[in-house]
Amino acid sequence: MLLDPFQLQALLLAYWHRLVSTDQLGRLIAPGMPLRTVRHKLAVLRRTGLLDAVTREHSPRAWYVTAEGAAMAELSDAVEPRQYRVADPEAAQVLLAHSLDVVETGLAFVETARAHGHDCGPLSWTPEVAHHRDGRRATVIADAVLHYVLDEGNRSQRIFFVELDRSTMPVARLAQKLVTYVRYHDYVPRRPGASPAWRSRYPRFPRVVIVLSGAAEHVLERRLVDLRAHAQALPVVASAGDRVDLVVTTLRRLQNDGVLADVAVPILGADTRRRSLFAPVYRNTR
Numbered sequence: 001m002l003l004d005p006f007q008l009q010a011l012l013l014a015y016w017h018r019l020v021s022t023d024q025l026g027r028l029i030a031p032g033m034p035l036r037t038v039r040h041k042l043a044v045l046r047r048t049g050l051l052d053a054v055t056r057e058h059s060p061r062a063w064y065v066t067a068e069g070a071a072m073a074e075l076s077d078a079v080e081p082r083q084y085r086v087a088d089p090e091a092a093q094v095l096l097a098h099s100l101d102v103v104e105t106g107l108a109f110v111e112t113a114r115a116h117g118h119d120c121g122p123l124s125w126t127p128e129v130a131h132h133r134d135g136r137r138a139t140v141i142a143d144a145v146l147h148y149v150l151d152e153g154n155r156s157q158r159i160f161f162v163e164l165d166r167s168t169m170p171v172a173r174l175a176q177k178l179v180t181y182v183r184y185h186d187y188v189p190r191r192p193g194a195s196p197a198w199r200s201r202y203p204r205f206p207r208v209v210i211v212l213s214g215a216a217e218h219v220l221e222r223r224l225v226d227l228r229a230h231a232q233a234l235p236v237v238a239s240a241g242d243r244v245d246l247v248v249t250t251l252r253r254l255q256n257d258g259v260l261a262d263v264a265v266p267i268l269g270a271d272t273r274r275r276s277l278f279a280p281v282y283r284n285t286r
Contacts, residue, residue, distance in 0.1 A: 001048050006030055007041050008076075013122055014051055014063045015073035017106075018086055019099040021060040027107060028122040031114075045069070054092040062096055084128065101213045101251060102127055102143050102164050108254035109148055116260065119149035125162070131184050131198070139187060140180040145206065148259075150278065158278060159206040164251075166214030171223060174210070175230035175237070178267070181208050182240040205244060209264065209277060213251035220250045224265060231267045241268040247277065 003011065009029045014020050020028070026038040042063060045051040050069035055061045064086040065073060074081050086092045106125045113120035125146035131139050144162040149155055161181065165174050185205050187197050198205055210227065212220040227248055231237045237246070246267040253263040262274040 001050075003045075004041070006033070006038075007045055009122070010042060010063070011045065011050055011065065011069055012073050012076060012078050015065045015070055016079050016082065016123060017099070017103050017127055018082075018084065019054075019062040019064050019092060019095055020103055021062050021100055023060060024100070024103050024107060025063065028103075028110060052089075054086075054089045054096065056093055056096050059096055060100070062092065062100060064092055079123065097214070098143075098164060098166055099127075101166060101211075102162065104213075105162055105164060105211050105251060105254060106144065106146060108251075109146060109259050112258040112260055113148065115258070118151050119155075120147070124148065131201075139184045140177075148278075157203075159202060159204075160277070161206045161208045163208065163210050165210060165212050165223075167212065167219070167223060168214065171226040172230050175227060175234060178208070178210075178231050178237045178246055179234060181246070182236050182244050185240070185244050207245040207247065207277070210246075210248040210267070211251050211254065212248065217250060217252055220252075224248050224250070228265070228267050228272075238268065247275075249277070 006029055010020075010025050013025060013028060022038055022042060023035065025042065026033055026035055030038075042051060042053075045063075046053060049066055050072060051063050052066055053061050053063050073079060086095070106122075109120045109124070110122060112118070125144045127144050128141060129145045130141045142161040143164045144160075146160045146162055148158045148160070150158065163177060185196065185198060188194050189197055212223055215223070231246070240246075247264040248267055249264040253261075257263050259277050262276055264277050265272055265274055
């Protein structure tokens with residue numbers, strides 16, 4: 001089947017991001033395209049067996065690639081092969097809300113980049129990135145690793161670890177995830193002359209951004225305060241402020257204000273003023 005440019009991009013994005021809603025695909029690929037046209041183009045992909053969709057009550061329809069669609073996407077040089085798949089609608093139901101919120105987080109960066117002439121596109125973040133310790137089980141699995149290039153006279157690349165929390169776990173457990181990021185930062189392989197493991201993947205350690213969603217904004221604000229308190233009570237995290245940037249925001253703030261606005265609060269320290277995700281917060285000294 002010969003796909004038009006929108007359909008080819010939709011296939012690639014559904015493959016890369018695993019689950020993407022109709023509205024999200026339209027906003028990512030062609031923001032001015034009428035939603036009915038987006039639906040029609042996706043329906044064609046479904047009839048040809050390249051995409052399938054899942055719906056859940058009170059949630060939008062979300063698209064994922066079939067085995068045939070994945071094989072076609074992997075023939076493209078635009079994306080690297082991904083190991084995970086949505087095997088069936090039941091599996092997709094479990095992943096739906098979280099996956100769509102991760103895409104929505106990425107969209108906040110994409111839409112800001114478009115508005116300001118920066119560089120961040122639909123494939124600028126990679127979902128579910130595992131970071132291992134010498135072949136052992138993953139030290140940390142980021143919900144996404146996102147790349148953004150500021151272009152304000154001088155081009156400056158920023159990298160973020162995105163951790164999306166839909167308010168489904170206790171705050172204490174969420175705070176423990178910060179421990180895994182700090183330990184990954186500090187991990188040095190046991191061999192002579194070795195550098196921290198993260199240096200083989202990143203030019204500098206990415207800023208860790210906790211994005212809260214899944215509840216009313218006033219509930220998320222309380223959760224934000226509780227997260228800061230729990231994190232500062234954990235010695236591993238509390239002592240990392242000079243080398244790991246940890247910030248927290250809400251998905252709604254990213255959507256409403258954009259990622260360049262003052263939307264994020266430092267997790268460590270006494271200063272609770274909101275700042276841009278790109279503003280200096282702490283120093284990385286390693």
